[in-house]
Amino acid sequence: MKTAPLVALLFAFTGACRDVACLRSSDPSCRIESPCQRLSYTCDSGSLELRTIDDLSPAPGGEAALGRRGDILIGNDQVVAVVAGLGDQNYIELSGGSLLDLAPRGQDSDALNQVITAVGVLPRDSVFYTSMQLLDERPARVAIQLRGTLYTQPDTIVTTLFEVRPCEPGIRVRSAIFNGTNDPQAWTLTDGWYWSGREPLAFTPGVGMGFRHAAVELATIDSAFGDARYLAASSHAGLPVSYAELGCTDRALEGFQSEFLSSFGTPREVMPHGAVRDFDRFIMTAPRADVAATVDLVLEARRQLFSEPYVTLSGTVVAPAPPVGVARTDQLSVNVSMGANGTPYEKRNATTQVVPNVDGTWSARVPAGKQYIVELDAFGRDVSELSLGLVNGDTTVPPLGFSKLERVTVQVKDPVGANLDATIFVVPADDATYEATKGDFNGQLGLCAPWLGPPPGGSPACDRFLVWHAQPAPLAIEMPFGRFWLYAYHGPFHSVSRQFVELADGTATVPVTFTLTPLVLKPQGTLSADFHIHGQASFDSSIPDWDRVLSFSSADLDVAIATDHDVITDYAAVAKQLGIDSHVSTVSGVETTGHMPFLEVPELLLPIVIGHYNFWPLRYDPTSPRNGGPFDELLEPGQLFDRTAPLFTTIGIVELNHPWAEPVAGRDLGFPRAVAISTLEDLPADDDGSSAGIFVRAPDGGRANDAHDAQEVMNGSLNDVLLQYRAFWFYMLDQGKPKVGTANSDSHSLVDSNIGSPRNIVSTTTIAGPTFDVGVMDQAVLAGHTFGTNGPIIEASIIDAAPGGEIELPYGMALLTPSTTARLRIAITAAPWVPIDQVRIIVNSVEAKRLTNVTSPADPFGTTGLARLTAEVPLAELLTGVASGKDAWIVVEAGTSLPLAADLGGAKGKDGIPDTGDNNGDGVVDQRDVTSSAGYGPLLVPAAPDPSSPLYTFYHVVGGYPFAFTNPFLLDRNGNGRFDRIGVR
């Protein structure tokens, strides 16, 4: 067969194809062709910068800034960006090479978590880069050239070029992929924008779109893909910044948008063996908190690329001037969409959105030759709109007005007249006000009534705001017209006060002063601490540090542990600036957050991540990746514990967070749920190949996967998953593996959960302030000398006979061997606004006794009636259901009755964890309550109580329902020196 000439001919053909993306060769001399070559920008003083970040040349700042030593800074006179250095793992990539930071030059306003190149939505679809070159070709360009493969698919080749030229408002990017696998692949070569919630919101032009997007679920994400001419986003908190991306070769690209993740790239396509796909794009940024700032840039770029003409709309918003020092963020917003007069909202083609300047002026570019509708949103509501008809040239829009605003000034004082830090909750006093003031941000960020500011941002946020004790003048807040109750709150050890305001004038300023009284509630020798707190450094939080730290003091917290996702934060400097460091101590920690599913679990289709763990205290090192936090991907919990142990600065604590939380965006949040533990079966002694075996095994022979010190029993202010966490904590106690139970807010903003609700009351000898010793506090926590609460205060001990009198035995991790005549002594107190109607004593997972003779003060705003119950119960009575010689544990709970719930299913069938509530309100939990497609669930958040309910005030300042629990009394009844397994029932 004389095929050689033909083969040679075929290779000649192959050689004739251009290798614009250096896919054929890893030769360092190969240069990926510049993307977006039809774009051109000029200016008088262009400049370029390209360097590896080191300790002496800091990286750009911003709420989401991640650039650290070893990362690559690339920029020009307009923008500055950071690309992760090879080996610097961040969030949803493993190798480095992702776009970590992007901000306008000189602004330090990065709000970008990460942009990764990928071909799909699972981690295995992301790119693993193995080589990086810095190309310094000044004055023409600077660039970073990367080469790698898809993670887990070594037969592929991916190259990416980040290129910056002088004068340009963004960064040019070219990526290309070669399918060297044997099979055809379904790929979209795309940029994955990892927002992760409470961060910039994606905006895409289109009918019924803009900021509004169809709900995205991982399993059905394919159906969420749609065409998009460009992608834009802007910040809603902190420093203003706007982002946009457009393709340079295709007029429309494809993707999906959500508050967690956006995908913007080439259309999904079948790529056979040998196929190559190129993706050229331009990613821009501008220093404004609206999408118009970068949509303007997009339209200029599209004019150059595709000859699409644009025009400029300009106008004025007539509204009362904001108070001095108050910068409106999204309180006023002009939305521009294509549509004729009368086009219903859902049929309008969203085009851009602009926040007016302080003087009310605004302008925005839009495509020429279309009909437009301009609408004004004020305080979360559409208040006016204009139809412009066909727009063929630059147009001045008639003024848009909003005047129904009034100013309220607020002060909060203690009984001697000193200012207090506090949180003010604004509650509509009637249904009409609720309806007239409820709002959101273009359908996003949650519904608030009234809507005072973006919920993820600083104060005011949603329906609340913070008051600082050192405010030079009474705090001035803008509020829409209506009748409101204002509630002032300063934590569970103070009274709550409320004031009524009616706002209908618009010209006056309404002064409001609150007095909050300290209540003798916090037990002597205790600290109140929140072990789980997020701020703007977390990828799913935007709350500025100032507001975050002020919220610690406004909730009267003694100790705040910063546990941002995958990054260490230090709030000490801000606490000092706020003048609260004398009574609030901050500690640096981290919440390790698995992003890359890797762990195979029997009977589960998809691999899992190990969920979230808190570690504290850790050393804050701002020059290191993750500020010194551990690399936490592809590790089992035991391996992660081993890796992090050397990072503790003193006695450290490992806390299992929200053990049974539902996965978010396909990522598991709690390890026990991720491996699908069944609490109906005992844990094996070691790895037996089952899910439970994975849970208990020591993967490297070091620490075991279940070797955490503490577990969250309460997480979040709503208490909506308390029953599940409580059930798992009880299960571990029954298994003879007691863990310290904790109660944390897991707050990410001023709205999602209130700092310190719930919190831990730790009996310790250290005190908050300059002498605070976290090691001493941690010793007490490890000893279990702490209880969790969102209001009720429990003092409980076992009173036993001792030589010369009686001895008081505390609860905790130490084994107790009380005599048969010992008694459990309980004292319950609480602020008047905390309703309590029962105290439960749990023995070995069973409610052994319920005390209901609990008193409640009539006036929730009073300062008396704190003592609710004192009781003594013989241990013998509590242990009647426990077999002789069998160990036992006792936990005391106080609060209102628990919601009705039952176990109707689980990942592998019933697992003993409550998953379904009485959702139809018929008093029983059965299949009729199931509304989830999973065949069980959900556990719904209890509905808001009506004003006549004793829960009404508590609900508005804390949320959920009152609950407190002690750590266990561990009774070594057989005296063998161990706490033995009790076993499942």
Place this chain on the structure above:
Amino acid sequence: MRALLLLLALCSMAHADERACDRARSTSLSDGPVVIGLYDADLGAGLSACLRREVSLYERAGAIYDVKGLYGDIRADTLLNGIFPLGHHVALLATIEVVHYELVVNSIVKAHALGLGQSTLGLAGRVLETSRFALTAYGRALVPTDASNTTVQTTGLDAGVTGTFRPRRDIELHAQLDGDFTVGLADGPSSARGGATVLVGAQYSPARWFGVVVDVGAMFGHRGAFDAFLPSLGLRFRVWRGIGLELDAVAPVAGAERRLALAALHLHFRF
């Protein structure tokens, strides 16, 4: 080898006046190996050593279903195939995927391709024919007519020999050896790959209107050193004068090949 030559000589001597390709129950009944083909158009597909003038239309479908790998691929092609003798010993071979459809699910992203698919053009020449044995050599070139994707144009060729031995009119033994090579033309690295397929099989035709064929093949070099064993089954029917119907299935086992199975339904017209 000596035994094979002896066998050929014996066959030749026994029926010097009759050709092997005429020894069939019916000329409307398909013969030769099962014709499915695991690659574009009919590259690497079975070919009968008896080259009859025929046009056939067939539908072919195959699937990869890899739950653990979160991968799925369903491919369906409508192919038009023709064999046109040019004189007594040579025939022109042509195949085109009139409709190519492919649905790929990768992780949770789906994509599909629909359009004109790949084509082959080739020549076959009868090397040897005796009363009971025929041997044909062939070569086919893959023509990159695929319009369903713009990311690569794949071309290539295959070449091989196919033989048939017919000891009785109702029994045919056949074998085929094929080597193929393809290369993708794109703005990227060379994506050349190739391999070999060898098969043996038998057809039993108990009636003029029906035959059943069983083949066993082995494929090498495409995805790994050893791709798969290819047990295949075909049911062949004579429908009417010159018109036949064939239902085929092949299920790769062992080796590196990921496809679960392929099936095809042929309608051919011999004239």
